[in-house]
Amino acid sequence: xxxxxxxxxLMLRSVKKxxxxxxxxxxxxxxxxxxxxxxxxxxxxxxFLEDTTKLTFVTDSRSAKIDDIGHTPFSxxxxxxxxxxxxxxxxxxxxxxxxxxxxEEELKLRQAAWARMSSGGQEQFLWPTPGKPRQGVRDLxxxxxxxxxxxxxxxxxxxxxxxxxxxxxxxxxxxxxxxWKSTQIEGGWEEEETNP
Amino acid sequence: xxxxxxxxxLMLRSVKKxxxxxxxxxxxxxxxxxxxxxxxxxxxxxxFLEDTTKLTFVTDSRSAKIDDIGHTPFSxxxxxxxxxxxxxxxxxxxxxxxxxxxxEEELKLRQAAWARMSSGGQEQFLWPTPGKPRQGVRDLxxxxxxxxxxxxxxxxxxxxxxxxxxxxxxxxxxxxxxxWKSTQIEGGWEEEETNP
Numbered sequence: 001x002x003x004x005x006x007x008x009x010l011m012l013r014s015v016k017k018x019x020x021x022x023x024x025x026x027x028x029x030x031x032x033x034x035x036x037x038x039x040x041x042x043x044x045x046x047x048f049l050e051d052t053t054k055l056t057f058v059t060d061s062r063s064a065k066i067d068d069i070g071h072t073p074f075s076x077x078x079x080x081x082x083x084x085x086x087x088x089x090x091x092x093x094x095x096x097x098x099x100x101x102x103x104e105e106e107l108k109l110r111q112a113a114w115a116r117m118s119s120g121g122q123e124q125f126l127w128p129t130p131g132k133p134r135q136g137v138r139d140l141x142x143x144x145x146x147x148x149x150x151x152x153x154x155x156x157x158x159x160x161x162x163x164x165x166x167x168x169x170x171x172x173x174x175x176x177x178x179x180w181k182s183t184q185i186e187g188g189w190e191e192e193e194t195n196p
Numbered sequence: 197x198x199x200x201x202x203x204x205x206l207m208l209r210s211v212k213k214x215x216x217x218x219x220x221x222x223x224x225x226x227x228x229x230x231x232x233x234x235x236x237x238x239x240x241x242x243x244f245l246e247d248t249t250k251l252t253f254v255t256d257s258r259s260a261k262i263d264d265i266g267h268t269p270f271s272x273x274x275x276x277x278x279x280x281x282x283x284x285x286x287x288x289x290x291x292x293x294x295x296x297x298x299x300e301e302e303l304k305l306r307q308a309a310w311a312r313m314s315s316g317g318q319e320q321f322l323w324p325t326p327g328k329p330r331q332g333v334r335d336l337x338x339x340x341x342x343x344x345x346x347x348x349x350x351x352x353x354x355x356x357x358x359x360x361x362x363x364x365x366x367x368x369x370x371x372x373x374x375x376w377k378s379t380q381i382e383g384g385w386e387e388e389e390t391n392p
Binding site: 021022023026028029030031032036037038039040041042072074075076077078080082087089091124127128129130131132133134140167174176178192193194195196 | 217218219222224225226227228232233234235236237238268270271272273274276278283285287320323324325326327328329330336363370372374388389390391392
């Protein structure tokens with residue numbers, strides 16, 4: 001069903017139109033820390049789970065955002081596309097698929113996400129704990145990097161946002177639309193044009 | 197004092213080095229909504245208040261972020277610079293300078309911010325309420341746009357972040373530093389290198 005969801009089609013079109021800029025796949029993920037203050041950082045968009053409206057990125061199990069998500073799963077992702085000059089804001093809940101997941105299907109998704117990473121991206125999961133004081137380590141990579149088909153490092157997590165609402169702003173033409181999951185139709189979405 | 201603050205100097209250098217990309221002045225501002233969920237949107241960086249570490253942007257008094265800030269003033273700003281490949285995360289408290297401010301110095305800052313806006317940017321404050329259903333308005337601008345020296349529209353607000361902590365990540369070379377306001381030295385900052 002979800003291939004037909006309007007905002008997802010628009011977003012994937014924007015991904016394509018902005019593909020000459022590597023940073024156009026960088027998205028800003030806001031969470032709430034356990035002290036009630038917001039956190040905000042850049043991650044790389046890693047695609048949707050097949051034909052769903054579930055968006056994915058990866059993170060390190062030792063990163064602060066894992067604590068945030070454990071405290072409150074709600075997030076808003078802000079995605080600005082420089083070439084087409086549009087912004088998508090995606091609200092929804094995050095869930096983390098770690099080594100500890102007991103669901104076989106989830107572990108398959110985690111393995112597949114690992115296999116799709118570049119070797120540079122994979123290496124980062126062998127780095128020392130992010131955000132901790134640096135102890136003069138020259139070579140960050142600590143230990144061998146598992147192959148694409150090997151079990152990923154324990155630190156490797158796939159994060160999934162189940163998107164619930166979308167705000168799409170087009171600076172070209174000053175158009176803005178919001179989308180939200182229908183409470184009437186299973187898998188359906190409602191849409192409204194709003195003032196920019 | 198603050199001209200000498202290390203992270204601010206690095207940031208202003210990055211602004212210069214990325215100035216060929218207009219979108220490199222776009223920053224993502226996270227706040228917490230009154231339902232406890234995060235919000236995240238792109239705004240334009242409008243400089244620091246003179247030689248302080250107070251960062252500014254502008255917003256419409258009718259925008260949702262004004263409600264968020266009224267509820268909880270804490271924010272984290274995420275700023276990614278594509279050309280130099282670095283990210284700054286700025287944590288701090290936001291304060292809003294609206295038409296209602298009773299402080300003359302604040303109203304001067306608001307007037308000066310208005311005068312620095314492009315005419316296209318100024319017009320947006322005469323648009324109908326952002327985020328409300330669009331009523332088939334063709335011409336968004338409702339009413340005359342005040343001149344640079346005239347009183348700004350009632351909707352025009354200057355927002356100031358009093359930066360308290362900074363996380364600076366450089367993808368080139370994989371370096372990361374955090375900075376935080378010193379509790380020992382008035383106006384001073386502490387610094388630490390951390391794992392990226």
